[in-house]
Amino acid sequence: MNELLALPQLKDIRHLLPTRSGRSYKKTTIQQKTHIIIHHSLTKTGSAFTFANYHVSKGWPGIGYHFVIEQDGTIHFCNDLETISYHVGNHNPYCIGICLTGDFRTQQPTNEQKQSLKALYKTLVNILPNYKDVKGHNELKGYEWKQCPCFNYAQVLAEKENIEIKEDVKLYTIEQGDTLWAISQKTGVSVKTLLRLNPDVNPRTLQPGQQIIIEKQVKKEVTNPPSQPSNQTPKQQNPIEQLINKLPNKVLRYGNRGEDVRILQQALNEIHFKCGEEDGVFGKKTLDAVKRVNLMFSDGNKNGIYDEKTKNYIISKLKEKMK
Numbered sequence: 001m002n003e004l005l006a007l008p009q010l011k012d013i014r015h016l017l018p019t020r021s022g023r024s025y026k027k028t029t030i031q032q033k034t035h036i037i038i039h040h041s042l043t044k045t046g047s048a049f050t051f052a053n054y055h056v057s058k059g060w061p062g063i064g065y066h067f068v069i070e071q072d073g074t075i076h077f078c079n080d081l082e083t084i085s086y087h088v089g090n091h092n093p094y095c096i097g098i099c100l101t102g103d104f105r106t107q108q109p110t111n112e113q114k115q116s117l118k119a120l121y122k123t124l125v126n127i128l129p130n131y132k133d134v135k136g137h138n139e140l141k142g143y144e145w146k147q148c149p150c151f152n153y154a155q156v157l158a159e160k161e162n163i164e165i166k167e168d169v170k171l172y173t174i175e176q177g178d179t180l181w182a183i184s185q186k187t188g189v190s191v192k193t194l195l196r197l198n199p200d201v202n203p204r205t206l207q208p209g210q211q212i213i214i215e216k217q218v219k220k221e222v223t224n225p226p227s228q229p230s231n232q233t234p235k236q237q238n239p240i241e242q243l244i245n246k247l248p249n250k251v252l253r254y255g256n257r258g259e260d261v262r263i264l265q266q267a268l269n270e271i272h273f274k275c276g277e278e279d280g281v282f283g284k285k286t287l288d289a290v291k292r293v294n295l296m297f298s299d300g301n302k303n304g305i306y307d308e309k310t311k312n313y314i315i316s317k318l319k320e321k322m323k
Contacts, residue, residue, distance in 0.1 A: 001081075004123050005211060006169040009116045010075040011200045015207055017052040017078060023061040026084045028093055033081055034132040036124055037088055037140070038117075038153045039065065039099040040109075046101050048076040060086050065099040067120060073112025075120055081127070091140050096124065104150035114156045121157055133250070139257045154259040170215040176208045189214045240318050243267055247314065252306040256282040264306055268293070271317040 005012060041051065047070060052063035064086040068076045079085050087097035098120065100113050109117070125131050134157065137148035172183060180203045184191045195203070197213040247267060248260035262280035268289045269275060275289035291304040297313055 012077045019062040020056045025061045027082045035095045036134040037095045038149045039137050040104045040149045041101045044103050065097040067098045069100045069116050073116040171211045172214045174210045254287045
């Protein structure tokens with residue numbers, strides 16, 4: 001959790017958002033949270049506070065998302081990771097919801113939103129002990145009709161970082177009866193500094209167990225590769241090399257959907273294990289093609305599951321095409 005709170009773009013507003021009196025979301029364990037779900041707000045403007053008010057007006061206990069990424073890149077931390085909030089129906093118990101403010105049917109996420117999404121995703125993957133996958137809202141069963149998130153989040157997450165942000169953060173956990181003055185006396189950090197480091201913390205509503213920042217140091221390092229000389233043409237990567245580099249590292253099986261499945265289908269068709277349309281749906285034709293691949297090596301999985309051995313065989317056949 002400290003790794004999450006240390007994100008420089010993140011503001012913890014869990015105790016500040018409006019909630020519905022007498023109602024609260026159920027909780028599970030962080031071990032049960034296995035999927036990250038990407039949404040867009042379907043509104044060109046708005047904020048976590050706006051969305052919280054709307055969700056409460058619908059009778060919900062509070063905001064439905066765990067995180068909202070504003071257009072300036074601010075990440076608002078809205079619900080505990082263990083919270084079973086409302087954002088994907090029956091899938092809520094195992095999903096964490098990230099909403100980007102914007103209507104991406106007609107616009108695209110800002111660069112700041114993209115950078116924050118990548119940073120948040122990377123951190124959550126490290127935190128969640130049983131993480132399995134990231135999906136768009138409309139990739140979940142029952143929501144195929146939904147126009148959400150309407151942008152290529154997989155491409156955003158795959159883009160190389162231009163800036164690496166390193167941060168040293170010290171946190172203080174609030175105890176019963178603590179005030180900012182008392183915390184100042186304990187830590188030697190002035191009240192003025194505490195307020196500056198925690199702009200979203202209300203001194204009048206401090207809660208035991210809540211964490212605040214008492215020291216922060218941020219360092220940014222540019223990681224862009226050196227530019228090519230103006231008289232030199234960048235080397236173009238072979239399309240098959242690109243396909244090899246894109247092949248998924250995770251297990252895929254019948255019923256899976258998304259960009260990873262589409263890349264697998266592209267590779268299968270390329271090595272003539274035809275699977276039909278490259279639509280990102282691991283259906284019967286893809287299952288049959290993967291089973292045929294598995295039969296090509298003695299210890300292959302015969303259930304039509306794409307795993308590391310399957311990937312290695314596909315790579316070997318792709319490399320043969322490059323000779």
